[in-house]
Amino acid sequence: MLHAAVLLPFLAAFFIPLIYRGVKQVHLGWVVLVVPIILFGYFLSFINGVLQGVHTLKTFEWIPSLGVNISFYIDGLGLFFALLITGIGSLVVLYSIYYLNKAEKLGHFYVYLLLFMGAMLGVVLSDNLFVLYTFWELTSISSFLLIGYWYQREKSTSGALKSMMITVFGGLAMLGGFLLMADITGTSSIRGIIENAGLIVESPLFPFILVMVLLGAFTKSAQFPFHTWLPDAMEAPTPVSAFLHSATMVKAGIYLVARLSLVFAGTDLFFLIVSGFGLLTLCWGSYMAVRQTDLKAILAYSTISQLGMIMAMLGFGTEIAVLAAVFHILNHATFKGSLFMVAGIIDHETGTRDIRRLGGLFTFMPITATLAFFGTFSMAGFPLPFLNGFLSKEMFFESSLHFEDASTIVEAVSPFFPYLAVGGSIFTFVYSIMLFFRTFTGKQRDKLSKQPHEAPIGMLLSPIVLVLLIIVIAFVPNLFGNALLSPMVDSITGEAITTHIKFWHGLDTIALYMSLAVLILGTAFYLTRTKWARSYDVIPGKLSAATAYDGIINGLINGSKRVTNVYMTGSLRHYMIYILIFFIALVGITLGATGGFKIAFDDLAPIAVPEVLIAIVMAVAAIGTIFMKNRIAAILVLGIVGYGLSLLFVFFRAPDLALTQLIVETVTVALFLLCFYHLPDFSKEKLPKRTNVVNWIISISVGVLVTMIGIASHSTKLFEPISDYFIKNSYKLGGGDNIVNVILVDFRGLDTMLEILVLGLAALGIFTMIKLRPGKKEGND
Structure with a gap:
C-alpha cells in the first residue's frame, strides 16, 4: 500500500491528458484535488503507530544483485514531510483552481505538479540512497517544468534553466558521496548506513563525503552561495511558488541533512559547515x-x-x-x-x-x-x-x-x-x-x-x-x-x-x-x-551570486565556442584525423604502460587452404582500393573485403554473423553506389605530399594497433571466458539451441532493448528533421 501511495501521483499524472479532454466544462484542478486529499488522509493514519514507536518498512526488489531495492520507510521524520507535501499540496491545488484560468494549459500544469508531488514523496520516504537520488533528480526535472510553465516569457525559461543547472550540479556531487557511503558500509540502505555510521566517520574519505552530500543539500535548499536560483524561480505561477519554494522542494535539502544527522552530526566539520553556512x-x-x-x-x-x-x-x-x-x-x-x-x-x-x-x-x-x-x-x-x-x-x-x-x-x-x-x-x-x-x-x-x-x-x-x-x-x-x-x-x-x-x-x-x-x-x-x-551600493555592490553564476555560465559558453571553433573546421578529414590520433595515443599508451600486448598460439582454430585463399583475396582487395582511380571499381573491390569476411564466418561456423555481415555489406555497397557521384574523383584528385604522408602514417598506425588489439584480446586471459557459461546455460536457462540468439534476447536482453530504443529515437529524429526541414511547404509530404 505504501508503494501505491507514492505511485499514485505518477499514475494520476499519466491519466491527466486523457481526463483533461473529458472535463472541459469543469476546472481540471477539482479532479486533481482528490489525489493529495486521499494521500493526506492515508498518511494521517500512521500517526498513532509512529507515536507508539512503530515504523513501517515496505520493500520491493529492484536490483537485488546490487542490493538496490525500492524501500519506503515511515518514521517521524518521513511522516511529517509526507503530511507536509500532501497537506500543503491539497491547499495549493485548491488555490490554483481559482488562480489559473481555464484558458491556461492546465493539463501540462497538473501533470508537472503531480510528478513533483510524487517525486517529493519518494525523496522523503525512500530508505535506499540510490532510489532517493532518483526521486531527487526527478524533483529537479519537474520543478524545471513548473518554473518554466509560462515558457513564452524569457525570464521563466532562464529561471527554470538556472534552477536546473545548480540543483543538478549539487545532485551529481551528492551521488558521489552516496556511492562512497555505500562502498564503505557495504549497504545502500539509509538505516543500514546509520547503523554503520562509525565506519564513515573514521574513513579518511569522510571530509570528502560530507562536502559532497552537503553540496546536494545546499544547492537544493538555496544555501549561500547557491541561493541565486530561488529568486529567479519566482517567475513561476504563484501556486508553484507556494508549493515548491516555501513548503516542499527547498526543504528537501533540510530533510537530507536531518535524515543523515545520525551519520554526520557530532563531528566538528559538520557543525562548522552546516551552522556556519x-x-x-x-x-x-x-x-x-x-x-x-x-x-x-x-x-x-x-x-x-x-x-x-x-x-x-x-x-x-x-x-x-x-x-x-x-x-x-x-x-x-x-x-x-x-x-x-x-x-x-x-x-x-x-x-x-x-x-x-x-x-x-x-x-x-x-x-x-x-x-x-x-x-x-x-x-x-x-x-x-x-x-x-x-x-x-x-x-x-x-x-x-x-x-x-x-x-x-x-x-x-x-x-x-x-x-x-x-x-x-x-x-x-x-x-x-x-x-x-x-x-x-x-x-x-x-x-x-x-x-x-x-x-x-x-x-x-x-x-x-x-x-x-x-x-x-x-x-x-x-x-x-x-x-x-x-x-x-x-x-x-x-x-x-x-x-x-x-x-x-x-x-x-x-x-x-x-x-x-x-x-x-x-x-x-x-x-x-x-x-x-546606500549600503547596498557597497555590499554587495556590483558583486552578487547571480553575477558570479552568469559569469561562470557565460565563461563556459564563450570558452567552449573558442575551443570548438579551433577544431570544427568543416573538414571530414580533419575530424577523422582527430579521432584516429586520439585513438592511437590512448590505446597505444595504455597497451605500452600496462604490458597488455601478448602473443599466444594456443587454443586456435585450425586454418585450412580455403581460409588462407580468402584472406589473401581480402588483403589484395583492401590494398587494391588504395590504387583505384575509378570510383565504381573502388566500391566493388572494397565490397570483396566484406563478402570475404562473410565467407570466413561461414567457414568458422558462425552463420548468424555471416548473414548479418552479408546484409550490412550489401546495404553499404548499395549506398555507396547510390551516392558515388558525390564521392571525390580519384582520377583528378592530387593531394599534397605532406597530406599523403600524414594519411600513410595514420593508416598504418591504426592498422597495426587494431591488429595488436586483436592478438592481445585472444592472448590475454585475465579470467575465465564467459563463453563457457553461455554454452552451458543457453539451453537450460534460455530455452534456445542458438547460443547467439539466446545471448541477444535473454542474457543481454536489456542491452538489446536499449539498442533498439536508440535506433528508434534516431529514426524519430531523422523523421522529424525531414518533416521540419527549411523551405518545406505545408501539406507537401
Missing part, C-alpha cells in the same frame, strides 16, 4: 530581502533566510536546536505558504506585485490584508501569543546560546552565533514590516491596471486555512509537538523527547532580551531605511 545564509538572505521591491522577490529572499536559520539549528545539533528546527519547518510552511498565496492574490486583483506602486490596499482588500498581517508578523517573530513564528524564533535564540560538551573549536566560534542570529533576525523584522505596511497602509502610490478589490472566497480559502494553523499552533504548540515534532526529533537525534513549548519564559532569559533587541533595532532600521539603503 546556515547563519551566513540567514543574514545574507534577510539583508537582501529588504532591498527588493517585488512581493515575491521579498518572499524569495525571505525563504532563503529562513532556510538558513533552519539549517543552522540542525548544525547546532543539540536537542533544543533540533526541536526548534523541526518546529520552524512547520511554522515556516504555514506563514510562508499563506504569504505566497497573498502575494498571488494581490497580483491577480491589482495587476502588480511592485510595492512601489501599491499602498492602501487594506481598504479594498480587508480579508487579504488580515491574512497578510498574521503571516508577516509571524514571520517577523513578533511577540504576540497567537503567532507561531515567535515561538520557534525564541527557541532558535535559546539554541544559539548553549552548546553542551562542546569541543575546543566549537567553543571558539559559538560565542559569535547569538550575534549573527540577532543580526539576521533584525533584517527579517524589517522586511516583514516593510512587506505589510508598504502594501496595505498609506495611500496608493501609482495608478494600477486593475481596480483593487477583494479576491473570491475560493482563492482565499487556502491562505485562511494556513493562517488558522498559525493561530492554532501558537495556542496549542505541544499538541503538534507531541504528535509530530517529538517523533521527528527522535528520528534525527536517536533520542525520544517530550516537547514543552510555551510562550512566556520569564524575564530572566537572554532569549527574551535578544527578541527585544530585534524589536527595537528592527523598528529603528525600518524607520531609517532610506538613510542606510
Whole structure:
C-alpha cells in the first residue's frame, strides 16, 4: 500500500491528458484535488503507530544483485514531510483552481505538479540512497517544468534553466558521496548506513563525503552561495511558488541533512559547515530581502533566510536546536505558504506585485490584508501569543546560546552565533514590516491596471486555512509537538523527547532580551531605511551570486565556442584525423604502460587452404582500393573485403554473423553506389605530399594497433571466458539451441532493448528533421 501511495501521483499524472479532454466544462484542478486529499488522509493514519514507536518498512526488489531495492520507510521524520507535501499540496491545488484560468494549459500544469508531488514523496520516504537520488533528480526535472510553465516569457525559461543547472550540479556531487557511503558500509540502505555510521566517520574519505552530500543539500535548499536560483524561480505561477519554494522542494535539502544527522552530526566539520553556512545564509538572505521591491522577490529572499536559520539549528545539533528546527519547518510552511498565496492574490486583483506602486490596499482588500498581517508578523517573530513564528524564533535564540560538551573549536566560534542570529533576525523584522505596511497602509502610490478589490472566497480559502494553523499552533504548540515534532526529533537525534513549548519564559532569559533587541533595532532600521539603503551600493555592490553564476555560465559558453571553433573546421578529414590520433595515443599508451600486448598460439582454430585463399583475396582487395582511380571499381573491390569476411564466418561456423555481415555489406555497397557521384574523383584528385604522408602514417598506425588489439584480446586471459557459461546455460536457462540468439534476447536482453530504443529515437529524429526541414511547404509530404 505504501508503494501505491507514492505511485499514485505518477499514475494520476499519466491519466491527466486523457481526463483533461473529458472535463472541459469543469476546472481540471477539482479532479486533481482528490489525489493529495486521499494521500493526506492515508498518511494521517500512521500517526498513532509512529507515536507508539512503530515504523513501517515496505520493500520491493529492484536490483537485488546490487542490493538496490525500492524501500519506503515511515518514521517521524518521513511522516511529517509526507503530511507536509500532501497537506500543503491539497491547499495549493485548491488555490490554483481559482488562480489559473481555464484558458491556461492546465493539463501540462497538473501533470508537472503531480510528478513533483510524487517525486517529493519518494525523496522523503525512500530508505535506499540510490532510489532517493532518483526521486531527487526527478524533483529537479519537474520543478524545471513548473518554473518554466509560462515558457513564452524569457525570464521563466532562464529561471527554470538556472534552477536546473545548480540543483543538478549539487545532485551529481551528492551521488558521489552516496556511492562512497555505500562502498564503505557495504549497504545502500539509509538505516543500514546509520547503523554503520562509525565506519564513515573514521574513513579518511569522510571530509570528502560530507562536502559532497552537503553540496546536494545546499544547492537544493538555496544555501549561500547557491541561493541565486530561488529568486529567479519566482517567475513561476504563484501556486508553484507556494508549493515548491516555501513548503516542499527547498526543504528537501533540510530533510537530507536531518535524515543523515545520525551519520554526520557530532563531528566538528559538520557543525562548522552546516551552522556556519546556515547563519551566513540567514543574514545574507534577510539583508537582501529588504532591498527588493517585488512581493515575491521579498518572499524569495525571505525563504532563503529562513532556510538558513533552519539549517543552522540542525548544525547546532543539540536537542533544543533540533526541536526548534523541526518546529520552524512547520511554522515556516504555514506563514510562508499563506504569504505566497497573498502575494498571488494581490497580483491577480491589482495587476502588480511592485510595492512601489501599491499602498492602501487594506481598504479594498480587508480579508487579504488580515491574512497578510498574521503571516508577516509571524514571520517577523513578533511577540504576540497567537503567532507561531515567535515561538520557534525564541527557541532558535535559546539554541544559539548553549552548546553542551562542546569541543575546543566549537567553543571558539559559538560565542559569535547569538550575534549573527540577532543580526539576521533584525533584517527579517524589517522586511516583514516593510512587506505589510508598504502594501496595505498609506495611500496608493501609482495608478494600477486593475481596480483593487477583494479576491473570491475560493482563492482565499487556502491562505485562511494556513493562517488558522498559525493561530492554532501558537495556542496549542505541544499538541503538534507531541504528535509530530517529538517523533521527528527522535528520528534525527536517536533520542525520544517530550516537547514543552510555551510562550512566556520569564524575564530572566537572554532569549527574551535578544527578541527585544530585534524589536527595537528592527523598528529603528525600518524607520531609517532610506538613510542606510546606500549600503547596498557597497555590499554587495556590483558583486552578487547571480553575477558570479552568469559569469561562470557565460565563461563556459564563450570558452567552449573558442575551443570548438579551433577544431570544427568543416573538414571530414580533419575530424577523422582527430579521432584516429586520439585513438592511437590512448590505446597505444595504455597497451605500452600496462604490458597488455601478448602473443599466444594456443587454443586456435585450425586454418585450412580455403581460409588462407580468402584472406589473401581480402588483403589484395583492401590494398587494391588504395590504387583505384575509378570510383565504381573502388566500391566493388572494397565490397570483396566484406563478402570475404562473410565467407570466413561461414567457414568458422558462425552463420548468424555471416548473414548479418552479408546484409550490412550489401546495404553499404548499395549506398555507396547510390551516392558515388558525390564521392571525390580519384582520377583528378592530387593531394599534397605532406597530406599523403600524414594519411600513410595514420593508416598504418591504426592498422597495426587494431591488429595488436586483436592478438592481445585472444592472448590475454585475465579470467575465465564467459563463453563457457553461455554454452552451458543457453539451453537450460534460455530455452534456445542458438547460443547467439539466446545471448541477444535473454542474457543481454536489456542491452538489446536499449539498442533498439536508440535506433528508434534516431529514426524519430531523422523523421522529424525531414518533416521540419527549411523551405518545406505545408501539406507537401
